[in-house]
Amino acid sequence: MPITLPTYQAVVDASKRLEGVANVTPVLTSRTLDNDIGAQVFFKCENYQRTGSFKFRGAYNSLAKFTDAQRQGGVVAFSSGNHAQGIALAASLLKIPAIIVMPTDAPAAKVAATKGYGAEVIFYDRYTQDREAIGQALAAERGMTLIPSYDHPDVLAGQGTAAKELFDSVGPLDALFVGLGGGGMLSGTTLSTRALSPDCTLIGVEPQAGNDGQQSFNSGVIVHIDTPDTLADGAQTQHLGQYTFPIILNGVNRIVTVTDEELVWAMKFFAERMKMVVEPTGCLGLAAVRKYKAELQGQRVGVMITGGNIDIEKLGTLLQS
Numbered sequence: 001m002p003i004t005l006p007t008y009q010a011v012v013d014a015s016k017r018l019e020g021v022a023n024v025t026p027v028l029t030s031r032t033l034d035n036d037i038g039a040q041v042f043f044k045c046e047n048y049q050r051t052g053s054f055k056f057r058g059a060y061n062s063l064a065k066f067t068d069a070q071r072q073g074g075v076v077a078f079s080s081g082n083h084a085q086g087i088a089l090a091a092s093l094l095k096i097p098a099i100i101v102m103p104t105d106a107p108a109a110k111v112a113a114t115k116g117y118g119a120e121v122i123f124y125d126r127y128t129q130d131r132e133a134i135g136q137a138l139a140a141e142r143g144m145t146l147i148p149s150y151d152h153p154d155v156l157a158g159q160g161t162a163a164k165e166l167f168d169s170v171g172p173l174d175a176l177f178v179g180l181g182g183g184g185m186l187s188g189t190t191l192s193t194r195a196l197s198p199d200c201t202l203i204g205v206e207p208q209a210g211n212d213g214q215q216s217f218n219s220g221v222i223v224h225i226d227t228p229d230t231l232a233d234g235a236q237t238q239h240l241g242q243y244t245f246p247i248i249l250n251g252v253n254r255i256v257t258v259t260d261e262e263l264v265w266a267m268k269f270f271a272e273r274m275k276m277v278v279e280p281t282g283c284l285g286l287a288a289v290r291k292y293k294a295e296l297q298g299q300r301v302g303v304m305i306t307g308g309n310i311d312i313e314k315l316g317t318l319l320q321s
């Protein structure tokens with residue numbers, strides 16, 4: 001069955017649902033950075049979103065659209081990361097039961113945060129059990145609805161509200177850099193960018209070790225890779241989705257990559273100069289701005305800071321490295 005891709009109207013509708021629920025996150029700047037780069041850089045700080053990442057936007061938008069029967073059945077999600085926390089908080093605000101399926105080796109802090117938002121956590125062994133089968137069983141037995149972390153029209157429309165806020169607050173931009181995993185954020189951002197700043201050069205940024213999005217964008221077909229080894233754990237996805245890919249292919253200008261070393265430089269910059277905690281995946285945009293600064297001279301440049309969730313010990317280790 002052919003799918004129907006969402007349009008910018010879905011982002012507008014999502015932003016109405018999120019009004020008074022999601023934080024309108026700040027847009028911050030740094031004169032030090034602007035002087036160093038030779039451009040005017042605007043950071044959209046989703047590390048200050050509820051649950052510490054933009055994932056709350058798509059999660060809440062999806063659950064707010066549930067029918068009564070879906071609300072009763074509840075929601076199931078697979079994630080050990082930011083999507084789990086976004087779904088858990090959105091479900092608790094909407095009084096929808098939630099089950100999060102996590103690998104047995106998920107970090108204790110993430111398990112605790114997810115439970116803290118009121119979700120039930122079910123563990124699976126990622127080496128011996130098939131999480132798809134677990135999800136399908138839960139959906140069938142308990143009548144639950146599965147909400148994926150990126151490949152869903154309501155999820156990507158919710159993510160697109162962050163860029164809408166950015167353009168509403170600073171006006172059109174010459175370039176916008178957005179971290180890329182499965183493409184929920186980048187495809188939603190594409191819808192907002194093409195509507196609100198049509199001439200903006202939109203650039204997706206992936207970890208170099210996991211450039212399936214770049215390969216897919218350049219070849220025109222979805223490329224699958226093994227789980228990449230990178231510090232950017234929010235972008236360890238193996239492929240783009242059937243909703244996210246066509247929107248990205250049609251509306252993004254370019255996909256670039258950065259190394260883990262370049263991510264660590266950006267983490268240090270955020271901590272030292274802007275007094276912000278940004279997780280490695282949240283650093284993709286700034287790392288690429290620094291790498292491609294020669295092409296950005298005199299421009300107005302947006303950077304999506306996608307999240308700030310990192311173990312405090314790991315943060316310490318990386319800042320000292």
Ligand SMILES: *Cc1c(COP(=O)(O)O)cnc(C)c1O
Nearest residue numbers: 082181182183184185234306307
């Ligand atoms: C999920 C996530 C991403 C990647 O988002 P996609 O929608 O999968 O492309 C980037 N940064 C952070 C912090 C995330 O949690």
